Amino acid sequence: MGNRHREKGLTVPKMNLSHFEASLLFALFTSAVLGVITKRTDRERVRYAVQCFAYFLAAIFGLSWLMYLGHG
Numbered sequence: 001m002g003n004r005h006r007e008k009g010l011t012v013p014k015m016n017l018s019h020f021e022a023s024l025l026f027a028l029f030t031s032a033v034l035g036v037i038t039k040r041t042d043r044e045r046v047r048y049a050v051q052c053f054a055y056f057l058a059a060i061f062g063l064s065w066l067m068y069l070g071h072g
Contacts, residue, residue: 020060023056023060024057024060027052027053027060030052031049031050031052031053031056032049034048034052035047035048035049035050035052036049
């Protein structure tokens with residue numbers, strides 16, 4: 001079927017993200033969701049979301065260094 005049934009003027013913007021950028025977006029959105037669904041007050045939610053984001057960043061950098069060193 002392809003694109004022949006698509007209306008003119010409707011285009012989906014392309015997102016060309018690197019693996020690092022996609023990981024950061026995943027970390028950001030996941031941290032926000034975890035903060036919202038697991039804590040009761042706004043202060044606890046923000047603090048937990050920031051903490052989760054920091055843990056995600058540490059994991060991303062730690063695992064990337066392990067992969068870099070593992071490949072020699």
